[in-house]
Amino acid sequence: MTQENSQRLGIVVSGSLNKGVEVRLDSSASVEDMAVGRYVTIEGQKQRFFGMITDVSLGVIDQKLTLTPPDVSDSFTTEVLAGTSTYGMLHVSPYLTIAGDVTSLIEGPQPVKTVPSHFSTANLASDQDIELVFGKEDKERFWIGNPLDMETKVCLNLQEFVKRSNGIFGKSGTGKTFLTRILLIGLLQKSQAVNLIFDMHNEYGWAGTREGGAPVKALKQLFPSNVAVFTLDEENSRRRGVSTDFVVRIGYDEIEPEDIVLLRQTLNLTELAVEAVHQLFRKFGKNWLQSTLALKDTEELPEGLNIHESTLNNLQRGLATIRRLPFIETHAPTNTVGSILNHLDRGINVVLEFGRYRDITSYILVANMLTRRIYAQYQERVEKAMGENTIKPRPLVITIEEAHKFLNPQVANQTIFGTIAREMRKYNVTLLVIDQRPSGIDDEVMSQIGTKITCLLDNERDIDSVLAGTSDKGELKSVLAKLASKQQALIFGHAVPMPMVIRTREYGSPESYRDFISRGEAEINKQAEKDIEELWE
Amino acid sequence: MEESMQMQRVGEVIEASTTEFVAQCYELYQSPPLGSLVKTRDLLVELYGIVYNTTTTSLEPGRRPIARGKDEASEEEIYRSSPQLLELLRSESSALVVGHNQGDKLHHYLPPKPARIHGFVYLCPSEEVKEFSQSFNFLTILINTHLPVSQDELIAACLRQMSQAYEDRYAFLVAAGKELAVLLGGEFNQLKAILERIRQ
Ligand SMILES: Nc1ncnc2c1ncn2[C@@H]1O[C@H](COP(=O)(O)OP(=O)(O)OP(=O)(O)O)[C@@H](O)[C@H]1O
Ligand SMILES: [Mg+2]
Numbered sequence: 003m004t005q006e007n008s009q010r011l012g013i014v015v016s017g018s019l020n021k022g023v024e025v026r027l028d029s030s031a032s033v034e035d036m037a038v039g040r041y042v043t044i045e046g047q048k049q050r051f052f053g054m055i056t057d058v059s060l061g062v063i064d065q066k067l068t069l070t071p072p073d074v075s076d077s078f079t080t081e082v083l084a085g086t087s088t089y090g091m092l093h094v095s096p097y098l099t100i101a102g103d104v105t106s107l108i109e110g111p112q113p114v115k116t117v118p119s120h121f122s123t124a125n126l127a128s129d130q131d132i133e134l135v136f137g138k139e140d141k142e143r144f145w146i147g148n149p150l151d152m153e154t155k156v157c158l159n160l161q162e163f164v165k166r167s168n169g170i171f172g173k174s175g176t177g178k179t180f181l182t183r184i185l186l187i188g189l190l191q192k193s194q195a196v197n198l199i200f201d202m203h204n205e206y207g208w209a210g211t212r213e214g215g216a217p218v219k220a221l222k223q224l225f226p227s228n229v230a231v232f233t234l235d236e237e238n239s240r241r242r243g244v245s246t247d248f249v250v251r252i253g254y255d256e257i258e259p260e261d262i263v264l265l266r267q268t269l270n271l272t273e274l275a276v277e278a279v280h281q282l283f284r285k286f287g288k289n290w291l292q293s294t295l296a297l298k299d300t301e302e303l304p305e306g307l308n309i310h311e312s313t314l315n316n317l318q319r320g321l322a323t324i325r326r327l328p329f330i331e332t333h334a335p336t337n338t339v340g341s342i343l344n345h346l347d348r349g350i351n352v353v354l355e356f357g358r359y360r361d362i363t364s365y366i367l368v369a370n371m372l373t374r375r376i377y378a379q380y381q382e383r384v385e386k387a388m389g390e391n392t393i394k395p396r397p398l399v400i401t402i403e404e405a406h407k408f409l410n411p412q413v414a415n416q417t418i419f420g421t422i423a424r425e426m427r428k429y430n431v432t433l434l435v436i437d438q439r440p441s442g443i444d445d446e447v448m449s450q451i452g453t454k455i456t457c458l459l460d461n462e463r464d465i466d467s468v469l470a471g472t473s474d475k476g477e478l479k480s481v482l483a484k485l486a487s488k489q490q491a492l493i494f495g496h497a498v499p500m501p502m503v504i505r506t507r508e509y510g511s512p513e514s515y516r517d518f519i520s521r522g523e524a525e526i527n528k529q530a531e532k533d534i535e536e537l538w539e
Numbered sequence: 540m541e542e543s544m545q546m547q548r549v550g551e552v553i554e555a556s557t558t559e560f561v562a563q564c565y566e567l568y569q570s571p572p573l574g575s576l577v578k579t580r581d582l583l584v585e586l587y588g589i590v591y592n593t594t595t596t597s598l599e600p601g602r603r604p605i606a607r608g609k610d611e612a613s614e615e616e617i618y619r620s621s622p623q624l625l626e627l628l629r630s631e632s633s634a635l636v637v638g639h640n641q642g643d644k645l646h647h648y649l650p651p652k653p654a655r656i657h658g659f660v661y662l663c664p665s666e667e668v669k670e671f672s673q674s675f676n677f678l679t680i681l682i683n684t685h686l687p688v689s690q691d692e693l694i695a696a697c698l699r700q701m702s703q704a705y706e707d708r709y710a711f712l713v714a715a716g717k718e719l720a721v722l723l724g725g726e727f728n729q730l731k732a733i734l735e736r737i738r739q
Contacts, residue, residue, distance in 0.1 A: 029717065063720075064727040072731060078709075078738040079731075082716030087727065 009126040011036075011092065014044060014118050022056060022095040022477060023117055025124045029085020033058055038481045039150050039492075039503030041127035041135075042094050046118035050101040052111065052127065052135055054501065056477035057093035094124065095477045097500035100134055111135050111499055129154040135499060144188035147491070147504030156504050158185075160192040163497040164397055166452025167423050167433040169405070171440045171468055175213070176457035177489045178436050179205050180509050182401065185434070185455075186221060187518050190228055190351055195397040197351040197434075198342065198376070200369040202360055202403045207231040207353035208244040218510040221353060224519055230345050232338070234329045234368065235357020248341050250354065252368065253334035255288040257324070261370050263416050264408065268363045269320035274313040281307055292332065295321050327364055339375045346398060366407055373400055374418040377431055384429045398431045405435035406442030414444035423447045441467040452496035458485040474501075547662040550632065552579055555654040557636070558684070560588060562660040564630040568595065571662045573688075574696030576671060577634050579658040584641045586654050587663070587671060588634025591686050591693050595630045604628065634660075635684060637677040647676035665704040672701045672711075675718040682722055691729060694719070695736030702737075712737050 011031050017023025023044070027033060036058045044051040062068055067087060072079045096118070098111040111134065132154045137143045143157035170185075172178045183206060189195055199206050208231060209217040222229040222245070230247040233239040239246045259279045262269075266276055279290075285304055286293040295318060297303065300311050309317075324330060345352050354372075356364060380395055387394040402408060402419065414420035422433055424447065435451070437443065441463040449471055459465050465482055469475045472494065478501055482492050485503070494501035508514050549571050550562035560579060564570045570593040571577050578587050597604055604627070608617045618624055639650035663671065671677075681694050698715050702708040716734055723730045 064725045066725075066727045076738065078713065078716070079734050081713050082720055082734060086717045086720035087730070 011042065011124045011126060012090075014120060014122045014124060016120075017094075017117050019114065019117050022053070022093055022474070025092040025094050026061075027085065027090035027092060029089070031090070033060065033090030036090070036092060037150055038484050041132060041149055042092070043100070043125050043127045043131050044094070044096060044118040045123045045125070047122070049099045049118070051096040051114060051118050051122075052098040052100045052131060052500070053094045053096035054481070054503070055092050056095045056474075057480050059091045059093070061089050061091050063087045063089075092124070093477070095474055098135060100131065132156065136502065142192055144185075144192045145507060146184065146188065146493075147506045150490070150503060150505055156502060158188070158493070159497050160188050161194075163453055164189065164193045164195045164399055164432060166426060166496050167435070167450060168453045168455070168495075168497075169435045169437065169440070169448075169451045169468075170455045170457075171437055171459060171464070172457025172491070173438050173459055173461070173464075176485075176487060177491070177506055178438070178457060179203075179210065180218075180489070181455065181457070181491060181506050182206070182434070182436055183210065183218075183220060184507055184509055186351070186401070187224070189399060190221070190225060193397075195399050195432075196346045196349055197399050197401060198346065198373075199351070199353045199401040200365065200372075200403070201353050201355045202365050204239075204242070204355045204357065206401075207355045208239075208242065212510055215510070219515060221351065224515060225351075228349070229351045229353060232342070232352055232354040233357055234354070234359055234364070238357035239355060244355070247345075248338070249336070250329065250338045250368070251334040251336060252327075252330050252338070252371065254291045254325075254330065254332055256334060256371055256375075257291050257367070258371070258374070259283045260374065260417060261367055262320075264366050264370050264413055265320070265324075265363060266413075268366065268407075269323055270316075271320045272313060272316050274310065275317040275320065278307075278309045278313055278317055281309065291321060291324070294318065295325060323363060324367065327359065327367075329359065329364075329368075339372060339379070342372065342376060343379055346396065349396065362404065362407060365404065369402055370408065370418060373422075376400075377418055377422065377429065380431050381429045394430055396430070397427065399434050400431065401434040401436065403436045405433075405437040406439050409435065409443045409447045411444040414447050420444065420447060423450050426450065440464050443467065445470065453493065453498065454495050455491050455493045456482060457491045458482070458487055472501075546664060548659055549577065549662050550660045552654045552656050552658040552660060553631070555656060555658075557649060557653050559591075559633055559635050560586070560654040560658075560660075561631055561633045564632060567625055567628050567630050570630045570632045571660075572696075572700060574693060574698075574700040576663040576668050576697075576701065577632075577660050578663055578667075579654045579660045581650070581652055581655045581658060584639050584650050584652070586636055586650055587638045587640070587677075588636050589677070589681065589693070589697050590632050590634050591688055592633040593630060594633075595628060598627050598629050602627075632660075635680065635686070637680050638671065645671065647674050648680075668701055668704040672704070675715060678715070678718060678722060691732045691736065695733050698733075698737050 012025045012027040014023050015026045036055060038055050040055045042053050042055055074080055096114045099114055100111045132149060136156045139145050139157055142159050142161040144160050145155045146158045147156050148154060149156060170178050170182055186197055189197055201207055206220050208220050208222050210220050212218050222231050231244055232248045232250050233246045234250050236249045262279045263276055282294050283290045285307055300309060300314055303309060342352050383395045408417055408419040422431055448467055454468055456468050465479055469478055472478055481503060489506045491506055492501060492503050550564040552560050553563045554561035571590050573590055575590050576587060577590060578585050611617050636649055638647040702711045705711040719733060720730055
């Protein structure tokens with residue numbers, strides 16, 4: 003073996019560009035050491051290919067062998083047959099060429115346009131190969147995890163990442179929250195973007211829970227000067243020892259019909275009740291919610307409103323639920339939207355924690371209302387900046403959980419989140435959606451998601467919806483279905499040169515915190531130096 | 540080539556064709572073992588053969604030996620009381636040509652010409668067996684020839700013999716087995732029969 007850490011696997015025996023190539027394993031390589039998701043290089047005659055194992059299978063030369071199997075207790079016979087009469091096959095999907103032609107030498111890895119020739123040698127990718135493809139940690143690239151069974155770092159280009167809306171998927175307990183926290187740290191360190199996080203379960207601001215262990219530190223503990231924690235439930239935050247920066251209150255007059263549209267299902271409202279909201283809003287204006295709740299019966303409806311008794315009752319019952327939410331007041335004493343924008347403008351990331359109000363009604367209402375108004379501000383400022391040729395506001399990434407509640411097909415084209423997802427980043431705002439049921443998200447929205455990061459999914463419909471639109475769905479499906487139940491993910495789409503499988507970077511040990519912080523500070527110091535230099539230019 | 544001392548001379552060619560040669564053994568019953576690698580020389584070319592058959596018959600064609608031991612106490616007594624028997628009988632070994640050495644290059648295919656009559660026949664020493672079996676190409680010849688003995692038996696005997704030249708006999712036999720597995724392809728039953736005969 004010439005290269006020390008490239009291990010020979012076998013030779014290419016057949017294949018096609020569309021379906022990938024078949025590699026016949028050498029008898030010295032055991033199928034049992036293989037795993038889908040591993041990276042492989044193939045030494046073609048003129049080019050080097052880089053790909054991923056997407057399936058592993060067994061072959062026999064003679065079908066008789068399967069009918070009258072040899073005596074397996076005889077190790078001699080088994081050893082002779084291994085790799086000759088019986089052999090292992092790898093299905094490898096080549097994605098990139100990494101050397102050989104001029105373009106890939108000058109411009110780095112290129113998408114494949116052909117397949118390696120017959121009997122080309124396949125090796126496990128070496129550390130250098132992986133670094134070549136996924137890049138080294140630098141000011142744009144962030145170490146997000148490692149390949150399965152390797153110690154090399156796999157990096158994600160976050161500058162590219164934030165150019166689109168992105169999604170993190172996976173069934174419950176697979177590591178979405180941990181991965182998101184890691185990514186948010188990355189965004190905070192490596193991108194120009196600033197984050198607004200709607201933190202339904204109080205996991206991102208101060209501390210997060212860890213299965214079978216002590217809580218882990220979250221963003222504000224690690225980066226106190228870059229993160230502000232807003233809370234809906236001051237008492238609860240205080241009890242958890244969180245140092246908060248702002249207490250959020252919502253006024254009745256801030257709630258608009260669109261918020262009610264989203265809440266239709268959770269509040270059990272009829273179609274007609276939602277229609278009535280629009281009418282009432284037109285009639286009463288900002289105070290519509292209070293005015294509606296004050297109505298005793300349809301008799302008291304103002305002129306020109308045609309709302310049935312049962313519809314009004316249905317609506318009033320729903321609105322009463324909202325009124326009971328403790329953070330809602332007649333008029334909000336403080337300007338939450340203003341304060342959030344103020345922080346974001348200074349480059350401070352905002353985590354809004356919900357305290358005890360983890361019910362879906364609170365979450366949808368608050369996230370939607372605030373996002374709608376913040377987005378309106380961004381829109382205005384971006385348009386103004388374009389008109390006057392001045393600086394646009396900082397790119398903003400909004401993180402929401404339970405994304406399908408905001409982006410399901412029934413509501414996706416009526417809500418602000420649907421709009422943001424579809425507009426890409428026209429107004430410098432993108433989404434980071436987290437969901438365990440991606441099949442609940444509208445197809446069109448899914449197709450607009452730039453980079454998808456998915457942990458294990460086992461529901462067929464969820465898998466299909468995440469992989470929809472990829473050219474090698476079948477292959478990726480087998481990779482996705484075989485991820486470990488925790489801390490492993492498949493990443494594909496806009497920000498990565500090819501689909502990649504990672505073991506997510508470890509989060510929660512003292513070393514991991516030190517690692518996150520020190521890299522960040524080095525980066526920030528560099529930035530400070532740069533800023534000072536620019537002062538004198 | 541200097542005739543080395545350890546090279547064991549076993550007989551002399553008495554019949555030759557392109558594909559095989561027959562050696563008469565110098566001593567009755569002192570034939571090279573089944574499957575062993577032997578060689579003989581035709582001027583510049585050394586021919587290698589694998590012993591596939593050995594016969595012991597009457598020297599005079601048509602005359603068959605008769606039973607003699609009725610009044611003897613043991614089998615040895617028969618030969619002791621009729622010493623002329625050793626002159627009347629002979630052992631002959633047939634070897635299948637599997638390769639040759641020409642100009643110091645080893646080839647695992649048939650030589651241009653057959654062996655010469657009266658060429659001396661030697662049993663190859665371990666070193667030479669090792670060298671010859673660096674390549675398993677000779678197995679193709681064994682597989683593709685029709686012989687009076689069973690092919691499976693011959694191949695197995697040959698590999699068993701050769702393996703004795705190796706310190707790691709097991710590794711040699713596994714390697715040979717793998718070669719056979721490839722050569723025999725779909726003939727799994729034949730492969731199995733051979734493997735059963737060589738397994739350690
Ligand atoms: N990168 C990681 N480092 C250390 N531990 C991890 C990591 N990823 C996942 N884990 C472990 O897996 C557990 C579950 O992860 P997490 O809470 O992120 O799952 P989730 O997908 O957000 O689940 P849910 O859908 O229920 O919110 C964590 O409590 C932790 O113990
Ligand atoms: Mg979670």
